[in-house]
Amino acid sequence: MKVNHTILVLITLITFALYHVHVPSIFMFFLLSHLLLVFFLSENQRIWVWMILSLFLGLLIMRYTDRFISDLSFHQGFLFILSESLWIIPIVFGTYITASFKVPSFDKERHLEKISTWKIVFLLVVVFFLLGIGTINGLNEWLRVLFYSLIASQLKIYLSFGIFLNRLQTLTNRGVSMLGAAIIFTLPFTSLGYSLISLLIIGLTGIGYAWLVSTCKTLLPVYAVHSVIVFLFILVGGFPALSH
Secondary structure (H helix, E strand, C coil), X not given: CCCCHHHHHHHHHHHHHHXXXXXXXXXXXXXXXXXXXHHXXXXXXXXXXXXXXXXXXXXXXXXXXXXXXXXXXXXXXHHHHHHXXXXXXXXXXXXXHHHHCCCCCCCCCHHHHHHHHHXXXXXXXXXXXXXXXXXXXXXXXXXXXXXXXXXXXXXXXXXXXXXXXXXXXXXXXXXXXXXXXXXXXXXXXXXXXXXXXXXXXHHHHHHHHHHHHHHHCCCHHHHHHHHHHHHHHHHCCXXXXXXX
C-alpha cells in the first residue's frame, strides 16, 4: 500500500484543526489513523508520523498543564507569558523524534545561525528599549514585554517554520509545505477569540513567513520581523494581559 505524501499531510492538518476546535472524538480517530498507517508508509513518511504523534503528546501535556497554571494566583501578565512558554513542550517532543532519526531541524548552516541570532537579539533589545521609553510603564512590565517579544512569542514560529516546514519540504512541494506550515501557525489563534478577518491576516502572514524561511534557508529574518511586529502590537494595546 502506497500513501500519497500530500494526502498524509492533509490528514495531519485536519487532525490539528480538530485538536484546536476541540472535537475530541473525531480528533482521536484521525490521530489513531496516523498510527495505523505507519505500517504502510515509506521511511520518510514514518518519521513524519512519529514526529506528529510525539507533537500531539506534547500538545496534550501542554493543554492540561495550562489548565493548572490558570488557577495559580500570580500576576496576569506573568501567567500569560508562562502559558505561552508551554509551547516548549511539543517543541521538545518533536525535536527529540527528529534527533532520534538523525534528521536535523535546520539546514547545514545552523551553526552560523546561532551566532547571528545573538547579534540580532542584542540589536532588538536596544531598539525595543528605545521604543519602550515613555511608552511602557515600569521596568517589570518592560521586561515582560521584552521576554514575550523575543522568546515566548517565537516558540510557535520555531514549531511551525523550524520543525514543520523543514519536514514538510521533505514530503511535498514548496507550495504545499508553505501553506501547511502557515496553517499550523494560524490554528492556535482560533481558540483566542480572533475574528475570521484576523485569522485570515495571520494566515497570510504565516505564508509570508514560510516563504522567507524557504527562500533564505534560515529562521533569522522571520525571527526579527515577528519580534518587531509583536512588540509594536503590544505598544498599541494588542496584549492587555501582559500589563493587567
